[in-house]
Amino acid sequence: xxxxxxxxxxxxxxxxxxxxxxxxxxxxxxxxxxxxxxxxxxxxxxxxxxxxxxxxxxxxxxxxxxxxxxxxxxxxxxxxxxxxxxxxxxxxxxxxxxxxxxxxxxxxxxxxxxxxxxxxxxxxxxxxxxxxxxxxxxxxxxxxxxxxxxxxxxxxxxxxxxxxxxxxxxxxxxxxxxxxxxxxxxxxxxxxxxxxxxxxxxxxxxxxxxxxxxxxxxxxxxxxxxxxxxxxxxxxxxxxxxxxxxxxxxxxxxxxxxxxxxxxxxxxxxxxxxxxxxxxxxxxxxxxxxxxxxxxxxxxxxxxxxxxxxxxxxxx
Ligand SMILES: [Zn+2]
Numbered sequence: 399x400x401x402x403x404x405x406x407x408x409x410x411x412x413x414x415x416x417x418x419x420x421x422x423x424x425x426x427x428x429x430x431x432x433x434x435x436x437x438x439x440x441x442x443x444x445x446x447x448x449x450x451x452x453x454x455x456x457x458x459x460x461x462x463x464x465x466x467x468x469x470x471x472x473x474x475x476x477x478x479x480x481x482x483x484x485x486x487x488x489x490x491x492x493x494x495x496x497x498x499x500x501x502x503x504x505x506x507x508x509x510x511x512x513x514x515x516x517x518x519x520x521x522x523x524x525x526x527x528x529x530x531x532x533x534x535x536x537x538x539x540x541x542x543x544x545x546x547x548x549x550x551x552x553x554x555x556x557x558x559x560x561x562x563x564x565x566x567x568x569x570x571x572x573x574x575x576x577x578x579x580x581x582x583x584x585x586x587x588x589x590x591x592x593x594x595x596x597x598x599x600x601x602x603x604x605x606x607x608x609x610x611x612x613x614x615x616x617x618x619x620x621x622x623x624x625x626x627x628x629x630x631x632x633x634x635x636x637x638x639x640x641x642x643x644x645x646x647x648x649x650x651x652x653x654x655x656x657x658x659x660x661x662x663x664x665x666x667x668x669x670x671x672x673x674x675x676x677x678x679x680x681x682x683x684x685x686x687x688x689x690x691x692x693x694x695x696x697x698x699x700x701x702x703x704x705x706x707x708x709x710x711x712x713x714x
Contacts, residue, residue, distance in 0.1 A: 403513045403672055406680065407465050410506045416472060417442065417498050423479035428495075431570025434524035437502035439570050444478050444494040452581035454488075454695045455648075457497040457571065460529045460585060460638065462504015463513070463520035466655050466676045466683060467586035471498040473684035474691060484617075488692045492699045495578065500567050501529055513672025517555040520671055523567055526552060527559035530585070533572070533641035534562035539634045547633040558636050571638070575646050582649040582698030584691055585638050588675045591657030592626040596643030596650045597634065602707050603643075604629050610649065610697050617693035620686030621657060647705045649698045653691070655683050 403409075408416060421427035421442045431439040458464075458471035475496055477485055488494065499505055503524040511519065522528050531548035535541060541548055541558070548558035563569045575583070593614055595607035608625065615622040634640060642650035656677050665674045677683055701707060 403465075403509065404678075406469065407676065410502065410509055413468065413499065413505070414440075414502075420472065420475040420479060424475050430574045431566055433501070433503045433567055434565070435503045435506075437506070439497070439500065439502070439567060441574065442475055442496045442498070444475070444489070444496070446489060446491070446493040448490070451491065451493045452699045453493045453495060453578050454699065455495045455497065455575065455578070455580040455583040456586065456691060456695075457500055457583065457638070458586035459499040459505060460501050460567075461521045461587060462501050462523075463508045463517075463672060463675050464586075464588045465505070465508070465672075466588050466680045467653075468498050468505070469680050470586050470653075470655055470684050470687045470691075471496050473688050477688055484689055485692050488696045491696055492581070494695070495580070497571070497574075500571060504529075508672065513670055515671060517671070518553060518557070521555055522557065523565055525559070525565060526557060527565050528554075528556045529565055529568050530587075530638055531556050531558035531636040532562060532565050532568045533636045533638055534645060535634045535636055536640065536644035541636065542633050544633045547635045562636065568638075572641070575642060575648065580642070580646070580648045581703060582695055583639075583642050583651075584694060585650070585652045586687075587652055587654050589656035589658065589661040590626070590654035591621060591623050591660075592654045593623045594626050594639070594652040594654065596639040597627070597632045598643065598704075599629055600708060603704060606649070606701060606704075606707060607651070610651065610694055610701075613697035614651075614653075614690040614694040617689040618686045619689060620682040623654070623690070626654075643704055647703050649701065649704060651694065653687065655687055
């Protein structure tokens, strides 16, 4: 079996062209920044019939090698363009924004290397920074020296960069989120087959994320993902979800498409970094996860924002 990157995965030019075509079909193409290497950072805005509708964000491919995440984001837009009924409720309730690739330099690097290389080479941006460890930590918290919590050492796969929001990609996403005041967001990754909400410690937020994760999983047809989180044992990492929840008052979850077991089975047959993260046939995962995303966003916009939920439960 070939280890080369193969269709339906798209080379960087074909990917950009698909995003442009879907923007024309669905709404507006919004360029909100540039990567280190000067590639445009593009969002597609899908307007709602309600002018005052809350806005929700689906953001994929913050990690360069996780191409299936980008295909899930494009699948969401393809179903909007096709008028799929599974998105009717969400479209009536919310304005949808989709960022199919927040790390175009990592994506291009993965393509140039044919999907082979170290995790640090394929995951990070052109400065070697793990963009999902480059967000500010909530006030009063600190980074612990734990695996996955973000490394202070350049060259590591989880190097958090010289300072929070040091990278043009994360700074641009922060500015976009601050300007649009998204009510809910989902960051798309692979390959753990789980839902990882922002880290929260209050009972109200824990219960709300439980409800949101059940909404997501209940709408999945292929494989239902479970919540991976703890109220008591967790670490601050500089991840996008934590920043959106605690810094910008937005419901935020990380969706890990594909499962460890399915990844392992595929990897044993065709050892390659790329095929560890991306299913040979992504279509069942895309179908399943698009349904989950639509249900998650619809449930999230029915909730008050995180800060308002706290106030409503604890009184003035
Ligand atoms: Zn990832």
